[in-house]
Amino acid sequence: MYGPMFVIFVLSFQGPEGGLTFPMRGASLHWFRQLAEGLGTVDIGAAFLRSLMLGGVVMLFTVLLSVLAGLAFRKKLSGGNALFYVTVASLIMPSIIVSLGIGLQFRLLDGGLKWLLEAVGATTTLEEYGTALGLFTSALGAHLTWTLPFGLLIMFAVFNRFNPAYEEAARDLGATPWQTFRHVVLPLIGPSVVGIGMFGFTLSWDEIARTSQAIGDVNTLPLELQGLTSTVTTPAIYALGTVTTVVSFAVIGVTVGLAMLLGRQKKGRVG
Amino acid sequence: MSSTSTATAGPVADSPNRTLHAWWQAAPFTLVFVLFFLIPLALIVMVSFWDFNEYELLPAFTLRNYFAIFEGCSTLTEHGDFCVSLSTYLSTLKFSLLVWLITLVLGFAVAYFLAFHVRSSGMQTALFILCTVPFWTSNVIRMISWVPLLGRNGLVNQSLQGIGLIDQPIEWLLFSDFSVVLAFVHLYTMFMIVPIFNSMMRIDRSLLEAANDAGASGWQTLWNVIVPLCKTGIIIGSIFVITIVMGDFVTIGVMGGQQIASVGKIIQVQTSYLQFPLAAANAVILLAVVLMIIWGLTRLVDIRKEL
Numbered sequence: 001m002y003g004p005m006f007v008i009f010v011l012s013f014q015g016p017e018g019g020l021t022f023p024m025r026g027a028s029l030h031w032f033r034q035l036a037e038g039l040g041t042v043d044i045g046a047a048f049l050r051s052l053m054l055g056g057v058v059m060l061f062t063v064l065l066s067v068l069a070g071l072a073f074r075k076k077l078s079g080g081n082a083l084f085y086v087t088v089a090s091l092i093m094p095s096i097i098v099s100l101g102i103g104l105q106f107r108l109l110d111g112g113l114k115w116l117l118e119a120v121g122a123t124t125t126l127e128e129y130g131t132a133l134g135l136f137t138s139a140l141g142a143h144l145t146w147t148l149p150f151g152l153l154i155m156f157a158v159f160n161r162f163n164p165a166y167e168e169a170a171r172d173l174g175a176t177p178w179q180t181f182r183h184v185v186l187p188l189i190g191p192s193v194v195g196i197g198m199f200g201f202t203l204s205w206d207e208i209a210r211t212s213q214a215i216g217d218v219n220t221l222p223l224e225l226q227g228l229t230s231t232v233t234t235p236a237i238y239a240l241g242t243v244t245t246v247v248s249f250a251v252i253g254v255t256v257g258l259a260m261l262l263g264r265q266k267k268g269r270v271g
Numbered sequence: 272m273s274s275t276s277t278a279t280a281g282p283v284a285d286s287p288n289r290t291l292h293a294w295w296q297a298a299p300f301t302l303v304f305v306l307f308f309l310i311p312l313a314l315i316v317m318v319s320f321w322d323f324n325e326y327e328l329l330p331a332f333t334l335r336n337y338f339a340i341f342e343g344c345s346t347l348t349e350h351g352d353f354c355v356s357l358s359t360y361l362s363t364l365k366f367s368l369l370v371w372l373i374t375l376v377l378g379f380a381v382a383y384f385l386a387f388h389v390r391s392s393g394m395q396t397a398l399f400i401l402c403t404v405p406f407w408t409s410n411v412i413r414m415i416s417w418v419p420l421l422g423r424n425g426l427v428n429q430s431l432q433g434i435g436l437i438d439q440p441i442e443w444l445l446f447s448d449f450s451v452v453l454a455f456v457h458l459y460t461m462f463m464i465v466p467i468f469n470s471m472m473r474i475d476r477s478l479l480e481a482a483n484d485a486g487a488s489g490w491q492t493l494w495n496v497i498v499p500l501c502k503t504g505i506i507i508g509s510i511f512v513i514t515i516v517m518g519d520f521v522t523i524g525v526m527g528g529q530q531i532a533s534v535g536k537i538i539q540v541q542t543s544y545l546q547f548p549l550a551a552a553n554a555v556i557l558l559a560v561v562l563m564i565i566w567g568l569t570r571l572v573d574i575r576k577e578l
Contacts, residue, residue, distance in 0.1 A: 065299050083304070239460075
């Protein structure tokens with residue numbers, strides 16, 4: 001599993017005359033420079049930023065919503081079963097179908113909005129109006145249908161091992177629900193919450209299929225990368241691969257570190 | 272959070288107030304799935320019956336899209352092949368089945384090794400993490416990383432020629448069924464290993480000793496004790512792998528050199544030509560096929576009970 005990946009890293013440092021395969025012709029950062037300057041019409045830097053921003057927002061929402069839902073599922077939640085099945089269905093639904101559905105939804109929304117604008121006679125707004133498809137509308141939604149099931153399943157695993165005695169103790173001592181959550185529950189589940197954040201970001205960072213029909217006019221980095229595989233035939237594409245991999249690993253490294261830190265704090269407090 | 276339900280928390284656990292409270296917490300989560308999952312799915316079904324022209328969608332009720340997909344499928348073509356749609360669906364099914372079989376055997380073997388042959392739990396964790404690390408690299412990158420290996424002048428061909436096994440480069444290594452299946456297996460064996468490993472770790476070791484004491488051979492233990500007890504993991508892994516492969520268009524596109532068709536690819540191409548009703552009809556059919564497979568698999572095990 002590591003072999004092919006390693007080849008990519010090595011080949012991304014090809015000299016300027018090098019091709020897509022071995023043998024290496026010198027070692028340089030040439031292709032990384034090429035990448036920074038942009039590949040033809042494709043603006044890699046902007047796609048990079050977009051992916052980063054989207055990943056961050058997805059991470060935030062995934063953590064917030066999964067923790068809330070996780071808490072809700074611990075109580076008596078009528079209809080919780082149905083919600084659970086929908087969540088699992090979303091996880092195993094072929095991504096292209098979800099993506100197509102969201103794309104359709106927003107296109108129909110566009111149609112409706114344009115009709116509405118025309119009906120009220122707001123012609124200037126109509127002319128400026130492009131589409132409701134976008135990074136933080138349709139694409140965000142598409143990504144959340146992919147990240148939230150993972151978040152919820154992790155929360156299930158966490159609360160299965162969670163001892164409610166701590167909360168009862170806090171309540172007996174007169175803590176409000178918020179105090180109980182803030183000072184007892186959150187520190188205990190902290191490392192897992194960080195884990196959910198990491199899942200959220202990395203799943204969003206690499207996502208292609210769900211984004212493909214739901215993003216509108218712009219592209220995220222993985223989509224650019226996919227497009228480049230059929231057009232670009234220089235090691236610059238390997239350099240791009242190396243860069244995205246480095247970002248993935250950096251995010252994982254930081255979060256694992258954070259989780260360990262939180263875990264240690266917890267141990268210090270309890271023991 | 273309201274303070275009304277706090278004072279006497281214990282006895283009122285089931286009061287309507289608390290249920291309402293729980294729903295406020297689950298509401299945002301639910302809203303996301305209603306807005307971005309249930310409504311889109313309903314729209315796909317609706318639009319699949321719509322009509323369209325080059326410029327816009329026309330609300331209507333027509334079966335034209337479904338007929339268009341399977342046009343001419345009642346007879347074989349003059350070359351003795353199936354029509355385009357049917358052969359695409361068949362080839363997608365073929366890939367699913369192949370990849371499922373290979374990942375199942377590989378995943379089971381790896382999970383078995385991790386669960387039963389690695390003695391120390393530290394080593395177990397370390398090896399497990401080693402298996403998951405490549406999972407954190409983008410799929411496309413892991414796919415294209417095969418190109419320098421399998422290409423016409425790639426490492427494999429160069430080595431084989433170097434040691435004199437072949438004279439001509441092997442052409443079917445890249446952009447072929449072989450490379451597609453290889454990439455799938457590389458990408459998704461993880462989805463088999465994790466759930467199977469998870470089930471295996473729950474097996475009570477004394478059962479294995481009991482089987483041993485009762486005189487069962489290694490194979491008998493494997494087949495009669497371990498496999499039935501891992502059924503949940505196997506089914507969950509299978510569902511993941513099959514649904515992913517059925518809907519995939521990226522892997523098949525990249526590793527097939529944009530030459531091999533799949534249902535996902537058809538849907539993608541149709542949407543790029545704004546033929547949304549056609550794409551929707553294809554999506555509905557694909558969904559039906561996938562649901563049938565999942566339904567068949569879940570007949571074998573109750574997933575909710577096992578979580």
